[in-house]
Amino acid sequence: xxxxxxxxGANAGTGAAPSAPRPAVLSLxxxxxxxxxxxxxPFLKNGGVFVPTGRAYQIGDEIYLILSLMDDPNKYxxxxxxxxxxxxxxxxxxxxxxxxxxPDDEAGQRTRARIEEILGAALRSSRATHTL
Numbered sequence: 159x160x161x162x163x164x165x166x167g168a169n170a171g172t173g174a175a176p177s178a179p180r181p182a183v184l185s186l187x188x189x190x191x192x193x194x195x196x197x198x199x200p201f202l203k204n205g206g207v208f209v210p211t212g213r214a215y216q217i218g219d220e221i222y223l224i225l226s227l228m229d230d231p232n233k234y235x236x237x238x239x240x241x242x243x244x245x246x247x248x249x250x251x252x253x254x255x256x257x258x259x260x261p262d263d264e265a266g267q268r269t270r271a272r273i274e275e276i277l278g279a280a281l282r283s284s285r286a287t288h289t290l
Contacts, residue, residue, distance in 0.1 A: 181220035181237065184209055184258075188227055195280050198273055199242070202259050205270035206241065210255040215240045221258050225269060227276060234269040237261055 186209050188194045199206035209223065217240055225234040242257025260266035274281060 181222045182213070182215070183222045183224070184211065185224045186226070188225070190228065191276065191280065194227065194273060195277055198277065198281075199257050199259075200274070200281060202241065202257075204260040204262050204266045205273065206238065206257050206259040207236075207273075208242070208244075208253075208255055208257050210253045212246070212254060215243060215256050217241065217243065221256070223258050227272060230272065230276075232272075234272065235265060236269060237263075237265070 186197075186207065188197060197208045199208060207223070207225065209221075215221070219240040221236075221238050221240055223236040223238060225236060227234065236258065238258040238260055240256045241259040244252050244255055244257075246254045248254070260270055
């Protein structure tokens with residue numbers, strides 16, 4: 159049985175399967191402890207952070223986030239997933255944006271530990287945040 163030229167897929171000869179869309183890349187620079195407290199999502203299993211954005215995302219979308227924390231010279235690269243969406247015009251004047259869940263890997267654990275180190279006792283505060 160022979161195959162004609164139209165029966166071969168677009169990736170023929172490359173051995174590659176069609177690829178999923180690349181994750182969106184976002185950058186977030188948090189310059190104050192109060193802003194970090196408002197953005198941090200400690201109730202997530204691996205921790206997470208709220209990222210203000212006007213772009214539309216869906217729950218489960220993969221996001222690549224470059225996070226800068228105050229005076230820390232390190233950048234924290236996070237390959238996370240959208241787990242929270244605050245739409246435009248939300249109640250209580252909440253900022254529009256998404257919650258990105260940190261991955262269960264070294265980068266996620268390192269970022270969560272650094273944020274919790276910076277926040278310290280403030281983690282137990284009852285002040286409002288961007289999400290809850």
